[in-house]
Amino acid sequence: MSRIATVFDELRRQNRKALIPFITAGDPEPGMMVPLMHELVKAGADIIELGVPFSDPMADGPTIQRSSERALKHHVGLKDVLAMVMAFRQSDPITPVVLMGYANPIEAMGYGAFAMRAKECGIDGVLTVDYPPEESAEWVEFLRSQQIDAIFLLSPTTPQARIEEVAKMASGYVYYVSLKGVTGSFNLDLSDVANKLALLRSAISIPIGVGFGIRDGATAKAVAELADAVVVGSRIIEEIENSPQAEVLTNVHGLVKTLRNAINEARTK
Amino acid sequence: MNVYDFPDKYGHFGPYGGVFVAETLISALDELRRQYEHFRNDASFQAEFAYELKHYVGRPSPIYHAKRWSAHLGGAQILLKREDLNHTGAHKINNAIGQALLARRMGKSRVIAETGAGQHGVASATVAARYGMECVVYMGSVDVERQAANVYRMKLLGATVIPVESGSKTLKDALNEAMRDWVTNVEDTFYIIGTVAGPHPYPMMVRDFQAIIGREAIGQMQEEYGRQPDVLIACVGGGSNAIGLFYPYLDSSIRMIGVEAAGRGIETGEHAATLTTGRPGVLHGNRTYLIQDENGQIIETHSISAGLDYPGVGPEHAWLKDSNRAEYVGITDDQALEAFHALCHYEGIIPALESSHALAYAAQLAPQLATDQLLLVNLSGRGDKDMGTVAQASDIAL
Ligand SMILES: Cc1ncc(COP(=O)(O)O)c(C=O)c1O
Numbered sequence: 001m002s003r004i005a006t007v008f009d010e011l012r013r014q015n016r017k018a019l020i021p022f023i024t025a026g027d028p029e030p031g032m033m034v035p036l037m038h039e040l041v042k043a044g045a046d047i048i049e050l051g052v053p054f055s056d057p058m059a060d061g062p063t064i065q066r067s068s069e070r071a072l073k074h075h076v077g078l079k080d081v082l083a084m085v086m087a088f089r090q091s092d093p094i095t096p097v098v099l100m101g102y103a104n105p106i107e108a109m110g111y112g113a114f115a116m117r118a119k120e121c122g123i124d125g126v127l128t129v130d131y132p133p134e135e136s137a138e139w140v141e142f143l144r145s146q147q148i149d150a151i152f153l154l155s156p157t158t159p160q161a162r163i164e165e166v167a168k169m170a171s172g173y174v175y176y177v178s179l180k181g182v183t184g185s186f187n188l189d190l191s192d193v194a195n196k197l198a199l200l201r202s203a204i205s206i207p208i209g210v211g212f213g214i215r216d217g218a219t220a221k222a223v224a225e226l227a228d229a230v231v232v233g234s235r236i237i238e239e240i241e242n243s244p245q246a247e248v249l250t251n252v253h254g255l256v257k258t259l260r261n262a263i264n265e266a267r268t269k
Numbered sequence: 270m271n272v273y274d275f276p277d278k279y280g281h282f283g284p285y286g287g288v289f290v291a292e293t294l295i296s297a298l299d300e301l302r303r304q305y306e307h308f309r310n311d312a313s314f315q316a317e318f319a320y321e322l323k324h325y326v327g328r329p330s331p332i333y334h335a336k337r338w339s340a341h342l343g344g345a346q347i348l349l350k351r352e353d354l355n356h357t358g359a360h361k362i363n364n365a366i367g368q369a370l371l372a373r374r375m376g377k378s379r380v381i382a383e384t385g386a387g388q389h390g391v392a393s394a395t396v397a398a399r400y401g402m403e404c405v406v407y408m409g410s411v412d413v414e415r416q417a418a419n420v421y422r423m424k425l426l427g428a429t430v431i432p433v434e435s436g437s438k439t440l441k442d443a444l445n446e447a448m449r450d451w452v453t454n455v456e457d458t459f460y461i462i463g464t465v466a467g468p469h470p471y472p473m474m475v476r477d478f479q480a481i482i483g484r485e486a487i488g489q490m491q492e493e494y495g496r497q498p499d500v501l502i503a504c505v506g507g508g509s510n511a512i513g514l515f516y517p518y519l520d521s522s523i524r525m526i527g528v529e530a531a532g533r534g535i536e537t538g539e540h541a542a543t544l545t546t547g548r549p550g551v552l553h554g555n556r557t558y559l560i561q562d563e564n565g566q567i568i569e570t571h572s573i574s575a576g577l578d579y580p581g582v583g584p585e586h587a588w589l590k591d592s593n594r595a596e597y598v599g600i601t602d603d604q605a606l607e608a609f610h611a612l613c614h615y616e617g618i619i620p621a622l623e624s625s626h627a628l629a630y631a632a633q634l635a636p637q638l639a640t641d642q643l644l645l646v647n648l649s650g651r652g653d654k655d656m657g658t659v660a661q662a663s664d665i666a667l
Contacts (some may be wrong), residue, residue: 055436055566056552058445059291059452065435077564103289103551108565130289130551134279157296157455177293 003096003124004149004172007046008207008228017224017263019044020209021256022100022233024051024064025081026071028240028248033084035249036240041095043253044260049127049231052081052101059129063234066241078105078114082121089122098125098151098172111142118148125149125172133162133169140169153177156196163203173207173229176200178214188213190222197226217262224266232259273519275588280469280555283591285584288468289551294448297455302470304375309477314370321366322481325399326356328363329485332493332645338615344635345642348498349618350486350514352649357392359621359650360479360510365392365461367478369400372459379403379454382461383447385412385440385506386575386623387419388650389463394428396461404428407446409439412575419654437569440579444553464507465583468554472583479513486645487517498645500524500634504626505544505597506576508583510649515595524596527586528630530572531599541570543582544590544597557584573602573658574622576650600626606662608632609652621650622658 001009011018021040025033037048053071057064078101085097099118106114106128118126126148131139133152140150149172154163156179166174178193193210200208210223211231223230236252243251275282288298308314322328330351339347352360365382372380380402384390390406397404406423410432413420423430436442444467451460465472465479490497501518503511505527515525532540540546547558552567560568560580572578589595600608605622608629612620620628624647631646638644652659660667 056441056445058448058553059293061449062435069435072566075564077566079564104559104561104567105565107550107556108548108561108563129291130554132288132290132292132295135287135289153292155291155293155295158292159296162295177291 002147002149002172003094004047007096008173011046015268017227017266017268018046018207018209018229019256019260019263020047020049020211020229020231021045021236022049022051022211022231023236023240024053024067024071025084026053026074026076027067027237028070028245030074030076030080030084032248034087036252037088038092039249039253040256041092043256045095045256047096047098047229049098049100049233050081050085052078052099052105054102054105057102061234063237063241067237078109082117082123085123086121096124097122098127099123100127101129103128103130111139115142115146115148119146123148125151127151127153127175129153133165136169151175154200156192160199160203163200167204170204170206173209174200174204175231176208176210176227177212178210179212188219193223194226217258220259221262221266224263225268230259230263275585276469276473280473282585282588284549285557285587286469286472286555288554289556290468290554291452293452294468297451298468298470305371305470305474308371308374314374318367318370321370322363326362326366327354328481329489330354332486332489335612335616338611339635341615342632342635344640345499345638345644346640347631347635348643348645349648350482350645352482352510352647353618353620353624353651357395358653359388359392360482360513361389361392361463362395363481363513364463364475364478364509365389365396368459368461368474369396369402372402372461373400375459377457377459379405379458380461381405381407381447381450381458382463383407383440383443384463385409385443385578386654387412387416387423388576388654390428390430391419391422391426393461393463394423394426397428398426405450406430407433407443407450409433409437409443411438412440412443416575416654418657439569440575441553441567441581464509465512465585466507466553466555466581472555472585475509476512476516476585479509480516482510482513482647483515483517486514490645494643497521497523498643500526500642500644502526502528502627502631502644503647504528504577504623504649505582505586506579506623507581508586510647512583512585514645514647515589519594525589525594526630527595527597528626529597529599530574530577530626531601532571532573534601535599539571540599541572541578541580542599543580544586545599549587552581555584557587558582573605573662574626574655576621576623577626598630600629604629606659609659618648619652620648621652622655624649
């Protein structure tokens, strides 16, 4: 069984929900990434989403844009991100790592070369923001050939027929973007999430994560009562951005711990 | 003869084009595609578009025989399709009107646009004023500074200009920011993209709105010269003025040449010659040639003309290149400036710096051809907006 499926299986047995923090590879600086990833796990992360920096992060708000720019100042490319994950894997063979980013760095490396290298480095899933299912048939084949999960986004505006299409291609988990707009926005609507998740569940059998707009323990807890996983990105990146370098690990640990505890309090059936 | 019928229903031109956007934009693009498919074949929409082009833009734009310049060059005859005479001074208005009419029929009260040089921003601000819509224009902060006059024009027309501080702070970043606005305000907002780029249906839709250029040319050439030109030449930034001229001619065997900005010279790396030097990739919603580094990061480009300063190119041009239906060449800043001055001198026409790239290539080609050959050059815009840049290049302070 894949690392992602194992994690969700285990959580289900314990009646708990997954916490998935998102950070950008290379932010605040490349040398800190492996320690930061380990710190996320220590603080209670179940899966790590690692952003691949890109020059044109079209779907991201200012916070993640800035983190991408900080990483690019250090010239962090897809090759470097893969190497970071390989280094992380030396001492953590268990925690799943999902790459999240844009198509072009993958296009530049080539589907085949990327999938092979990603497997070698211990990548478990890939979410490419600008590969919607219509353009993904070949891409998903390459990932499957290396037993890597193709993670897809669903949004409040995704119609039911399309949800069923995504269900056929997706594996690992799907990621429900809980608001209209870019990452880091503030207008999460919980009742909308509840309604939409019910519809999603009717078509999708794999776990459903919810993200975009989750900024505190209370929201994380509320979302955990509805979804299988809670994804938190911009809020963690703000913590990195606002912390002196020497305090990044401690401060991020504290924040993720708070989110973890809140999620653990969620009432789940 | 093969009938050219790209794109396919997914917006693909061979391996290029498509819809490469985040899930959050898919339903808006589906809706746009459906509405455009409908109005594309709607007689009253087309009639209103034609009326606006005639009475508001001043079409048809004439074809002018640049006799003195042709005689000076000593070869083929250079004919100019005078898009510079359009209201607002460039071909951009054709597309802005088409999209604004569609926006109105879709019940959108707010339009947004990206702009580099400011020409498309001005065109969008103009149509928003004309139809009583709110208009927000995203413009890289670097461009805001170097195109101050156009920023003021947009403001006079009632638009809000938002300087974009992310990335390289130029056109590509303005496009990113406009996309972010659209995804956030999709209910009441229509995104007017200024060139044949972006996700399907934009490259097709912008092409269709600009194709008036080539359709007029076919009629005018037949009427005035009794035949069609031997070569078509147009500058290529995103490629909308070029495809506007080329598209109605695609089923013929007439030679077509797109002219990209070679900036300070291809060898310097400071250029915007995407089709000449780029590799296929995915940016701004479509697959096309891109100027990028080995990691797939998009590289900043350079051209003396802000309108050509873009690291991508419309996917249909990528396909026309690969299929050898069109040729793509580069012209440097200096060559474009020389052609700019030549047209001022011999014809009393001040061309846009973008268009000057097409003129410069015509000036290279004409002397190699017989005097009875006809080169039709798309004079995509006028040079009023470029006074500061040209003066500066001659070390003159205005
Ligand atoms: C006069 C003029 N010509 C050409 C262009 C380049 O755009 P496109 O390649 O889409 O025609 C611009 C863009 O601003 C322009 O203002």
